[in-house]
Amino acid sequence: MRKTLPSAEQDVAQLIDRLRSGDVRALARAVSLVENDVSSAAEVLSGCFPFSGRALRIGVTGAPGAGKSTLVDKLARHYRSAGMTVGVIAVDPTSPFTGGAILGDRIRMQENLSDPGLYVRSMATRGSLGGLARTTADVASVIEASGKDVILIETVGVGQDEIDIVRLSDVTIVVLVPGMGDDVQSLKAGIMEIADLFVVNKADREGADRVEKEVHAMQSLAGSHSGWVPLVVKTVATTGEGIDRLVAAIVKMKQWLESDGRMEARRKKYWSERITEMMRHALMRQAREHGLSDAELENHAEQVTSGREDPYKLVPELVARVMKA
Amino acid sequence: MRKTLPSAEQDVAQLIDRLRSGDVRALARAVSLVENDVSSAAEVLSGCFPFSGRALRIGVTGAPGAGKSTLVDKLARHYRSAGMTVGVIAVDPTSPFTGGAILGDRIRMQENLSDPGLYVRSMATRGSLGGLARTTADVASVIEASGKDVILIETVGVGQDEIDIVRLSDVTIVVLVPGMGDDVQSLKAGIMEIADLFVVNKADREGADRVEKEVHAMQSLAGSHSGWVPLVVKTVATTGEGIDRLVAAIVKMKQWLESDGRMEARRKKYWSERITEMMRHALMRQAREHGLSDAELENHAEQVTSGREDPYKLVPELVARVMKA
Numbered sequence: 001m002r003k004t005l006p007s008a009e010q011d012v013a014q015l016i017d018r019l020r021s022g023d024v025r026a027l028a029r030a031v032s033l034v035e036n037d038v039s040s041a042a043e044v045l046s047g048c049f050p051f052s053g054r055a056l057r058i059g060v061t062g063a064p065g066a067g068k069s070t071l072v073d074k075l076a077r078h079y080r081s082a083g084m085t086v087g088v089i090a091v092d093p094t095s096p097f098t099g100g101a102i103l104g105d106r107i108r109m110q111e112n113l114s115d116p117g118l119y120v121r122s123m124a125t126r127g128s129l130g131g132l133a134r135t136t137a138d139v140a141s142v143i144e145a146s147g148k149d150v151i152l153i154e155t156v157g158v159g160q161d162e163i164d165i166v167r168l169s170d171v172t173i174v175v176l177v178p179g180m181g182d183d184v185q186s187l188k189a190g191i192m193e194i195a196d197l198f199v200v201n202k203a204d205r206e207g208a209d210r211v212e213k214e215v216h217a218m219q220s221l222a223g224s225h226s227g228w229v230p231l232v233v234k235t236v237a238t239t240g241e242g243i244d245r246l247v248a249a250i251v252k253m254k255q256w257l258e259s260d261g262r263m264e265a266r267r268k269k270y271w272s273e274r275i276t277e278m279m280r281h282a283l284m285r286q287a288r289e290h291g292l293s294d295a296e297l298e299n300h301a302e303q304v305t306s307g308r309e310d311p312y313k314l315v316p317e318l319v320a321r322v323m324k325a
Numbered sequence: 326m327r328k329t330l331p332s333a334e335q336d337v338a339q340l341i342d343r344l345r346s347g348d349v350r351a352l353a354r355a356v357s358l359v360e361n362d363v364s365s366a367a368e369v370l371s372g373c374f375p376f377s378g379r380a381l382r383i384g385v386t387g388a389p390g391a392g393k394s395t396l397v398d399k400l401a402r403h404y405r406s407a408g409m410t411v412g413v414i415a416v417d418p419t420s421p422f423t424g425g426a427i428l429g430d431r432i433r434m435q436e437n438l439s440d441p442g443l444y445v446r447s448m449a450t451r452g453s454l455g456g457l458a459r460t461t462a463d464v465a466s467v468i469e470a471s472g473k474d475v476i477l478i479e480t481v482g483v484g485q486d487e488i489d490i491v492r493l494s495d496v497t498i499v500v501l502v503p504g505m506g507d508d509v510q511s512l513k514a515g516i517m518e519i520a521d522l523f524v525v526n527k528a529d530r531e532g533a534d535r536v537e538k539e540v541h542a543m544q545s546l547a548g549s550h551s552g553w554v555p556l557v558v559k560t561v562a563t564t565g566e567g568i569d570r571l572v573a574a575i576v577k578m579k580q581w582l583e584s585d586g587r588m589e590a591r592r593k594k595y596w597s598e599r600i601t602e603m604m605r606h607a608l609m610r611q612a613r614e615h616g617l618s619d620a621e622l623e624n625h626a627e628q629v630t631s632g633r634e635d636p637y638k639l640v641p642e643l644v645a646r647v648m649k650a
Contacts, residue, residue, distance in 0.1 A: 046637040053632060264630055271636065272626035276609075278640040279617060279647075283608040284601075286648065292604060301597035305589060307378060311596065312371040315603040322604075323611065323648055 012040055016047040019146045022116060027146045031121055034138045045138055048145035053267070055087070055144045056254060059153045059169030066175040067201040070237035071246075072154045076118060078243055079150050085117040087143035091136055091155045091165055119143060133164035134277060140168060166194055168270070170263065171253050173246075175199045176215070178207030192218065195230050197249050203234035203242065228256055283322075290325035292318055337365060341372040344471045347441060352471045356446055359463045370463055373470035378592070380412070380469045381579060384478045384494030391500040392526040395562035396571075397479045401443060403568055404475050410442040412468035416461055416480045416490055444468060458489035459602060465493060491519055493595065495588065496578050498571075500524045501540070503532030517543065520555050521578050524571060528559035553581055608647075615650035617643055 018026035030048070034041045058075070060068050069090070076086045121143065123136060140151050155165045166172050174195040179202075200211045212232050219229060231249045235242030257263040288294075303309035343351035355373070359366045383400070385393050394415070401411045446468065448461060465476050480490045491497050499520040504527075525536045537557050544554060556574045560567030582588040613619075628634035 042637045042641070046635050049635050049637060050632065053630075268623075268626045268630045271629045272622055275622060275625055275629065275636055275640060275643075276617070278636065279612055279643055280605060280609055282640055282644045283612060283647070284605055286644065287604055287608060292601070297597055297600060298593075300600055301593045304596045304600065305378075305593045307375065310371050310374050311600055311603065312367045312374060315600060315607055316367070318600075318604055319607045319611065322608070323650070325648070 012043045012047055015044070016051075016145065019142070020051060022146070024116060024119065027119060027143070028121075030142050031139050034142055035123070035135055037135070041138070045141060048142050051147070052141040052144035055148050055151045056171065056250075057140065057151045057153065057169040058250065059155070059166035059172040060175060061155050061166050061172070062175030062199075062201075063177075064156055066177045067237045068154050068156070068175050071173075071175060071199065071201060071235065071243075072152050074237055074240055074243045075152060075246070076150075078247055080115065080117055084149040085147060086119070087140075087146070087148040087151045088118070088120040089123060089136060089139055089143070089151065089153045090120070091123040091132065091153070119146065119148065133168070134274075134281060136165045137168050137274060163194060167273075170257060170266065171196050171250055173197045173199055173250075175201050176211050177202045178205045178211045196228065196253050197230055197246070198232045199242075199246060200232060200234045201237050204236050208234055226262075228253070286325070287318070287322045290322045292322070337368045337372055340369070341376075341470065344467070345376060347471070349441060349444065352444060352468070353446075355467050356464050359467055360448070360460055362460070366463070370466060373467050376472070377466040377469035380473050380476045381496070381575075382465065382476045382478065382494045383575065384480070384491040384497040385500060386480050386488075386491050386497070387500030387524075387526075388502075389481055391502045392562045393479050393481070393500050396498075396500060396524065396526060396560065396568075397477050399562055399565055399568045400477060400571070401475075403572055405440065405442055409474040410472060411444070412465075412471070412473040412476045413443070413445040414448060414461060414464055414468070414476065414478045415445070416448040416457065416478070444471065444473065458493070459606060461490045462493050462599060488519060492598075495582060495591065496521050496575055498522045498524055498575075500526050501536050502527045503530045503536045521553065522555055522571070522574050523557045524567075525557060525559045526562050528567065529561050533559055551587075553578070611650070612643070612647045615647045617647070 015026050015030055019030050030044050033044050060072050060075075062068050072088060072090070076088055079086050121139060123132070123139065136153065140153065143151055153165060153169055172194050174192075174197070176198060178200065198215050200208050200215075202208070212234065215230075215232050231252065233242060233246045233249050235246055237243070257266065300309060300311075300314060304311045304314070340351050340355055344355050355369050358369050385397050385400075387393050397413060397415070401413055404411050446464060448457070448464065461478065465478065468476060478490065478494055497519050499517075499522070501523060503525065523540050525533050525540075527533070537559065540555075540557050556577065558567060558571045558574050560571055562568070582591065625634060625636075625639060629636045629639070
């Protein structure tokens, strides 16, 4: 990976011009800058901002083995064949895109070489502690700025970080499969709450109807907080069965969002949370630079553990030092 | 609840003297001050700090209906009959302690009146967005300062917040039950990773041996990152069967922790994360006071959503304003 990166404003402006004109290498470089959170990342994001916010963002989540990758692949093909450009972000560690870096890169390169209207990016789930949602949001903005009509974000629904990622989306699809025991009941409450659409994938297996019924039963218990009752679509992603119905359901959800200012309300809520998170990140970066380096933190933790330092006096002192810096 | 609270340093010092001498009302008031995060909370925590860190903290987590409350109740009784003093913090919304505030308060009052060596506190899981782990840690410190030998922290294992709470503990117990389908496999990875001990509760039911075998199979797959292989203990909490074996397993874990400085290492790691979290909280409070009130945040979110304001320029400006304040 290239490590010499543009830093002057002019270079960033050129990079954005190039990615906007369809240069895949420029797009990949801009994504890398943002993903690595280098000093010019803010400039890149600022440059991309006026050209983002126009794509439809579709999040796809579910348990490992639910067939999310295949589903995303089929959705991407569908949109491409309808003449729309597509970006895919795979943050699922069980996805073939991210499962192995080498395999993932190979697939990515092949896809990119064969079709300039499709851009696939796999994201590492390690080494970005707590910041994966932020990084994914930034990467999505850059890909959007390249003019893609649809952004598909694939993630495995297991942790808070993954839930945060999916909340970037305009439409969130939760993928279920039959034959996983009492799967619907054991689904995390957080995941159920964020679902706009349910897909019962591998619907050729026994028990698909039961899963569908369970979702409906849960819905009638839980009610709808937003006025939208999530649709349930049965698919067999491997054969492509049901993809047309899923696309129709997405259109229906999109139309619902676009009426009565719901899309704006949803995105406003998103930005409200995101600005807060960006502030938190920026303030902690300041803190780390002025008085809370890793070594100092280690030292303080040791002093506090042994009882020689009072954390409730220490923290206000550290904050005061950061504020004065 | 009393709303007139002491603010002068002398009052706080008196309050701490009283809670240290076994005054249950003083303890309850100090816990309320800390739970409500009022201005004197830091003073109370600072006053309690020299007297905390000596209790053994035991976290108990697991799915709703696993019998955590009964288990915690039996453990508390066991320690009391062995002459040890016990504090219980119930942050489980399915617990009878927190299930209904009135019922919870009644139980708490009864317990406290009948046995001064046992202090039970239920924590609300609503209204403390993202801060429940912090509040629980603070409440645990105050209860510790009252001289309790053991602190039992009960929480339902469903969200990141709950995982963070359990990470306060020296010993973490994950409660499983037979007959919940492929429960062990569907347990969140995060929960499996934090377990020091597994309890298979309701072990008189069919399938208890299978659950135990599944845990062992998972362990042999996952290996041990710390050198400690979590023990598996079968219990029937309602009859008290197996509680003695569980207590023995806790002793074994405690002895392991106390050798080779592992307890210190664990608590140092805890304080390192906690100081960071306390800084983040303090900095965001500063941010909210200087330039990011709820109304201002709302306004910025609207401007950003409509594209009139660039968040990547806005956030550095807001940060600069906070730093200058």
